[in-house]
Amino acid sequence: MRVRILTVLMSLLLGTCAFAQSQQTKPMSIEVFPFELEDKSAGAGIIPPDEHDRRYLAESAQVAKDMLSRSGRFTVINVPVSDAQPGAPHGLRNCGGCEGQIAKGHGAALALLGVVTRINRTEHTMFIRILDAETGKPVSEGFTDLRMGPNYAWPRSVKWLMTNRILQ
Numbered sequence: 231m232r233v234r235i236l237t238v239l240m241s242l243l244l245g246t247c248a249f250a251q252s253q254q255t256k257p258m259s260i261e262v263f264p265f266e267l268e269d270k271s272a273g274a275g276i277i278p279p280d281e282h283d284r285r286y287l288a289e290s291a292q293v294a295k296d297m298l299s300r301s302g303r304f305t306v307i308n309v310p311v312s313d314a315q316p317g318a319p320h321g322l323r324n325c326g327g328c329e330g331q332i333a334k335g336h337g338a339a340l341a342l343l344g345v346v347t348r349i350n351r352t353e354h355t356m357f358i359r360i361l362d363a364e365t366g367k368p369v370s371e372g373f374t375d376l377r378m379g380p381n382y383a384w385p386r387s388v389k390w391l392m393t394n395r396i397l398q
Contacts, residue, residue: 257302257303257304258303258304258305258339259304259305259306259307259339259340260304260305260306260307260333260338260340260342261306261307261336261338261340261342261363262291262298262342263291263322263329263332263343264287264291265288265290265291265294265343265344265345265346265384266287266322266344266345267283267287267345267346267348268323268345268347268348269347269348270348270349271348271350271351273351274348282381282382283381286381286382286384286385287346289384290384290385290387291344292385293385293388293389293392294342294344294392297389297392297393298342298392298397307333307336307338309336321345323343323345323357327361329341329361330362330363330364330365330366331366333361333363334363334364338363339362339363339364340360340361340362340363340369341360343361344356344357344388345357346387352379352380353379354379354380354383354387355373355375356373356384356387356391357372357373358371358372358391358392358396359371359372370395370396371395371396372391372394372395373391373395374387374390374395
């Protein structure tokens with residue numbers, strides 16, 4: 231009789247653990263916002279962002295999306311351009327975490343924002359943060375001052391940050 235009771239209890243315990251584990255591994259939905267450029271270089275007022283800057287910002291966001299998806303921990307929410315809300319006048323980086331509320335409105339549980347700060351034409355830093363869309367509180371963030379090169383190196387910075395800070 232005791233063996234039978236122990237067998238039933240062990241089955242229930244194992245079933246509960248398996249259910250809990252399956253609940254924990256369900257991917258979280260995340261909206262990855264377009265990466266922003268904060269140009270602090272001496273030429274910022276003279277040389278506006280160009281098609282190369284826009285290209286590498288877009289590639290940077292795509293690297294983040296790809297790495298999040300491949301991790302198996304996230305489902306990236308793709309928002310059609312027509313549904314995207316305009317950002318803050320000086321970028322989402324300056325709106326006090328409003329990307330969380332925007333992501334929540336699009337049905338995402340998390341919001342990712344990346345900011346490239348151009349120091350000069352050959353140096354930059356990068357900041358990536360993930361906010362909980364419900365609370366607006368940071369879930370993960372990373373900063374690099376590797377100063378890895380000009381705009382074509384921005385996607386490499388994303389890869390480094392995602393690997394060493396965000397997805398760690």
